[in-house]
Amino acid sequence: MTRYVVIGGGIVGLAVARQLLLDHPDDQVTVLEKEDRPGRHQTGHNSGVIHAGVYYKAGSLKATLCKAGAASMVEFCTEHAVPFKITGKLIVATDESQLGRLRDLQQRALDNGLPVRMLSRHEAKEFEPHVSCVAAMHVASTGIVDYGQVTTVLARLFGELGGDLRLGAKVTGIADDVVETTAGDFPADVLINCAGLYADKIAILAGVRPPARIVPFRGEYAQLRADRTDLVKGLIYPVPDPRFPFLGVHLTKMIDGSVHAGPNAVLALAREGYSWRDVNVKEFAATATYPGLLRLARRNLRYGLSEMARSLSARRFAESVAELMPEITQADLEPGGAGVRAQAIKPDGSLVDDFLIVRTGRQVHVLNAPSPAATSSLEIAKHIVADLPIPS
Incomplete structure (x- = not known):
């Protein structure tokens, strides 16, 4: 049996932990979260947008995982009765000087295989009657959701699979095979760092020099x-x-x-x-x-x-x-x-303009996962779990 320890109980950490038990049901997975409930920080203060993936360079992790993540997030919310809505969105040029950047953005969206359409000012007002613009791009697949609710469901599913979510467990030290916390010590054959705002600090505790x-x-x-x-x-x-x-x-x-x-x-x-x-x-x-x-x-x-x-x-x-x-x-x-x-x-x-995931020895460190990480969380989890280090 392999003992996995995930540091960080936000949406990415819990998505990774759940995926671990889906793919490795006979192993032990523990999530360490320093707060008294999951998703207190970046997850809990998120804008709630299911991003389509318009902004990201084609072939990057953000582009591929966001597009796939938007689809898997909608599927997850549908299956688990989490309210969401596909609203679409307008990206608007408010003056002529922005039209070149808007066309560049359209090309990037098309490179990423996204359904977008350029609109005149009058066409944009059919979607948003009060908007001010000279032109706009409509992104049909953008949506909204409460990622706090998604995280609550992930925590429940993780528990039902046999996972161990430890709240109030602030990491204070990391040795070769144990994670020391304010709630006790936890043995770890494989460590996955999803600590968000403190991800680089956790990496340093684990003996890794983060590149950023x-x-x-x-x-x-x-x-x-x-x-x-x-x-x-x-x-x-x-x-x-x-x-x-x-x-x-x-x-x-x-x-x-x-x-x-x-x-x-x-x-x-x-x-x-x-x-x-x-x-x-x-x-x-x-x-x-x-x-x-x-x-x-x-x-x-x-x-x-x-x-x-x-x-x-x-x-x-x-x-x-x-x-x-x-x-x-x-x-x-x-x-x-x-x-x-x-x-x-x-x-x-x-x-660092892409997700940054560093693998070293028996450790994985998610060192840059701002927006669109919530949208991409289920796919980030699959990406990490599919290529985990093998304990010696």
């Missing part, structure tokens, strides 16, 4: 007042700037009918820093002095300052939303929470 460091970026959301949600029918995104990993402020009609606007992207002051008040001096000092971040910041100073200004000014945030839908004013927006993206950055300041 996790840098936390907070994304802050607003939401439309309940009496204004009828302005938005589905999902409306701007044309992204390919220099940055963030998609820009967008509008998302959630599965419960609320409408979220955002996120922006600012450097968090802690790895789990969901507001300006959440400060971890040690973590922030390590992040702020990391050469990779300093090099990235020097190249993108204007962008970073504009994101910070939008975080600190409700007026500027509302102006960004109004670029997509001019009828939305600052008075229409209420605070909507925040999430933290675990973005891996290399020492040279370049962003």
Whole structure:
């Protein structure tokens, strides 16, 4: 019997753990989660979008696993009665200067085999009557779901298969064949690190030198007042700037009918820093002095300052939303929470723009799994489990 230990009880960790027991039902699988319930961090603060896979380079892990993941997520939700909706989305060019990038995005979508269609301004208004644009691309296969509910179901299924989910088990050390935690020691023949915001720290504990460091970026959301949600029918995104990993402020009609606007992207002051008040001096000092971040910041100073200004000014945030839908004013927006993206950055300041999975010895480390990891989670699990290290 092989003893597998998965560190991290978010959607990726639980998807991997469930897949392990589906493929290796006679083995022992333990999930270690430091919080008191699964999915507390990236999973629980997710935008809820089932991404189609438009943005990712053809042949990359993100492109292949996201497209397959969208289909398998819909199948999973259908089978297990998790509410979801295929809404489609519009990616809109708000002025003529963005049309070239929109056409490039269309080609990338076509390269990835996705059903997309270019729309005129008038055609776009048939989908979203209040949108402002000069042209748009319709992505038919995009949807919405509550990934917290998906994670709850994954945890239940994992338990029914005989898995052991240990909550309140913060990892404190890793030896050759044991994982030390605040809830005791756990023997491990194979270790799988799905620790999200702390994935690089766990890798170091396990004796692995990660090729990139996790840098936390907070994304802050607003939401439309309940009496204004009828302005938005589905999902409306701007044309992204390919220099940055963030998609820009967008509008998302959630599965419960609320409408979220955002996120922006600012450097968090802690790895789990969901507001300006959440400060971890040690973590922030390590992040702020990391050469990779300093090099990235020097190249993108204007962008970073504009994101910070939008975080600190409700007026500027509302102006960004109004670029997509001019009828939305600052008075229409209420605070909507925040999430933290675990973005891996290399020492040279370049962003890791694909999923990064490092296999070494009897260990697997998921070192970069931001969006679209939730969409892709079931396929990431299959990808990892299909090529596991064999214990000696």
